Amino acid sequence: MPLLQNRKRRQQPEEDDTQASVELTPEPPTQRRRAQHDAGADEAYGDEYSTAGDVSLDQMVKKLVRLALACEHQRRPIRRADISEKVLGSSGSRHFKDVFSIAQVQLQSVFGMKMTELPAREKITLQQKRAAAKAATQGQNSKSINTSWVLTSTLPSEFHDPEIRLPPAAPTSEEDGKYTAIYSVLIALISLSGGQLPDAKLERYLQRLNMQDNTPVSGSEKTEKLFKRLEREQYIVKIKESGGGQEQDIYWVVGSRGKVEVGNDGVRGLVKAVYGVEEDDEVEELEKKLRRSLGIPDASREVNDAGGAASQPATKQKRRGRPRRNDGDGLEAEDEAADDDDDNDENENEDD
Amino acid sequence: MPEANEDYNDTHRAFLQAILSRQVLTFEQARPLLAKIQTAQNPDRPVLENDISREDFEQHIEIINNVLSPLDYEIRTQLHQKTKDRIYALVNVSSDALTQMSTTYSADEIAFLKRVLDAIFLSKNTRRAEILAISGMQAIRLGKIPRDGGESQARAQDLTQMQAEQMLDSLVAQGWFEQSQHGFFSLSPRALMELRGWLIETYNDRDYTEDDDDGDSAEPHQKIKFCQACKDIVTEGQRCPTLTCEARLHNHCVRYMFRAQGGRELCPLCTVSWHDALPVGEGAARNARRSVNGTRG
Numbered sequence: 165m166p167l168l169q170n171r172k173r174r175q176q177p178e179e180d181d182t183q184a185s186v187e188l189t190p191e192p193p194t195q196r197r198r199a200q201h202d203a204g205a206d207e208a209y210g211d212e213y214s215t216a217g218d219v220s221l222d223q224m225v226k227k228l229v230r231l232a233l234a235c236e237h238q239r240r241p242i243r244r245a246d247i248s249e250k251v252l253g254s255s256g257s258r259h260f261k262d263v264f265s266i267a268q269v270q271l272q273s274v275f276g277m278k279m280t281e282l283p284a285r286e287k288i289t290l291q292q293k294r295a296a297a298k299a300a301t302q303g304q305n306s307k308s309i310n311t312s313w314v315l316t317s318t319l320p321s322e323f324h325d326p327e328i329r330l331p332p333a334a335p336t337s338e339e340d341g342k343y344t345a346i347y348s349v350l351i352a353l354i355s356l357s358g359g360q361l362p363d364a365k366l367e368r369y370l371q372r373l374n375m376q377d378n379t380p381v382s383g384s385e386k387t388e389k390l391f392k393r394l395e396r397e398q399y400i401v402k403i404k405e406s407g408g409g410q411e412q413d414i415y416w417v418v419g420s421r422g423k424v425e426v427g428n429d430g431v432r433g434l435v436k437a438v439y440g441v442e443e444d445d446e447v448e449e450l451e452k453k454l455r456r457s458l459g460i461p462d463a464s465r466e467v468n469d470a471g472g473a474a475s476q477p478a479t480k481q482k483r484r485g486r487p488r489r490n491d492g493d494g495l496e497a498e499d500e501a502a503d504d505d506d507d508n509d510e511n512e513n514e515d516d
Numbered sequence: 517m518p519e520a521n522e523d524y525n526d527t528h529r530a531f532l533q534a535i536l537s538r539q540v541l542t543f544e545q546a547r548p549l550l551a552k553i554q555t556a557q558n559p560d561r562p563v564l565e566n567d568i569s570r571e572d573f574e575q576h577i578e579i580i581n582n583v584l585s586p587l588d589y590e591i592r593t594q595l596h597q598k599t600k601d602r603i604y605a606l607v608n609v610s611s612d613a614l615t616q617m618s619t620t621y622s623a624d625e626i627a628f629l630k631r632v633l634d635a636i637f638l639s640k641n642t643r644r645a646e647i648l649a650i651s652g653m654q655a656i657r658l659g660k661i662p663r664d665g666g667e668s669q670a671r672a673q674d675l676t677q678m679q680a681e682q683m684l685d686s687l688v689a690q691g692w693f694e695q696s697q698h699g700f701f702s703l704s705p706r707a708l709m710e711l712r713g714w715l716i717e718t719y720n721d722r723d724y725t726e727d728d729d730d731g732d733s734a735e736p737h738q739k740i741k742f743c744q745a746c747k748d749i750v751t752e753g754q755r756c757p758t759l760t761c762e763a764r765l766h767n768h769c770v771r772y773m774f775r776a777q778g779g780r781e782l783c784p785l786c787t788v789s790w791h792d793a794l795p796v797g798e799g800a801a802r803n804a805r806r807s808v809n810g811t812r813g
Binding site for chain 1 (some may be wrong): 524526529530532533534536537548549552556557559583584586587588617619620622689
């Protein structure tokens, strides 16, 4: 990329810009306004009107930013293939890196957001692992094609206030709040069950939440339909694994969007809100248990690990202190399910 | 680019995120939001809702708009024609709302929407009665594609009654349409802001210019009309008692217009007394029914 050349061009008088914008876009006024207020900053990453074939790099960046916002509005991931098709076009594919990194800077500086890469789908079943290994040996680089991103906020945590960060109005804030509540609870259930939740157990949780048939979303949407959406938007993923014989293992894991948007932090926040502990020692206690349930290494572990589970101060905290990684312990899970009814309500109230 | 602007900081970004997810905001909704945001930015100096003046708010939006404009977004504002609330909406400048909607709705649904818009701005918007709204029943009936032969057969592109109802509900939920107490659907302020260009292009003659203040009456009947005072589109308001006159005013703009005319309560175009002004909007439907009943022999 001829960065140097472009810096030079930036210093030329403004007519240059307006002239260029007439060629490139049908909206000269917008472009002109831009020229007034951003002249200095463009120095930082240069090229405004360097042309890459028909479309300038700047135009591609703008398209990518707009694509990212549009995708996020519909909770679709920003797919690498979409970027190629809708942003870069036939001639621009070699500019992906430049376009992407400038768009990333713009998203961050204008919207306080960034495109976060979705973790690749975990190869969980044996078949998937085999297929991945096979692809790897054949030198297929499926990663770069299948990469996708979602927008996440880069604002400091002070701004992560539910009254500031409202649920998106898609279709309405209230509906979206319900949806958020449901997937947050489901992700918490899966995460606290060691990352995998058998289908039969999920079924039981749904009964307890009174969601086995219908959900509160958009006038009692069918649970089945809602789960299709949850899977499509990558909040949770259903895994089917045939264990050799007739038996088929069906279980749920947290999907890539679920990991990015909710993740362990979200689960911790949700559990803390449900338990509502306020005393310092109670908070600490709960934190520790949560870290153990979620399999996060505990920094203060060596200090008082042994006494942790025995001295339970909070009455609401039931048998949750035991370390647990991969085995889904039935009893513990039941407790969580019982509490999750409150969760749901609580989240909805917050959103109202 | 925005780093150049030292005024632009996280309070603007947070506000922008909020309006991105909400689509529309009023000043009353923005006040507690801005207070929270400014407190978050500066926890040592808590800001209360009442500390936020309209100037603060407007300035906030102006700074954001300066940074947004290169990306073809803009926060626009308009008074709600019925409630008179000032509505702020994040508007996509370079692509019209129909194009955006086509990503969420099917082609059949968009075609239905187009039929509803045509009804609102053409058949429900005649020289005699500018209703610019459509009753729920009539809208649902448009689910079926009208056939010239009069015999309408269900085809793949038709929406069933239920689909049409769902589509209308969804348009209301997403803030494109509003439904009145009497069940009339009309465009929301946000839709008017987003679709302004498209509406003018679709329903008005191309040579029509907005700043045509003298309202040359030789011009053909324009389907989309603008307020003589604020220049926004009028879909609810008043019209000159002279049916051929193009003067329209929002209800909330009438007194500004009179004040600007030195207190003379006359039509700004044809100077006839404004006292017998006719309604634009749903009220025109009731008027029309009366006059049709009275005049038809």
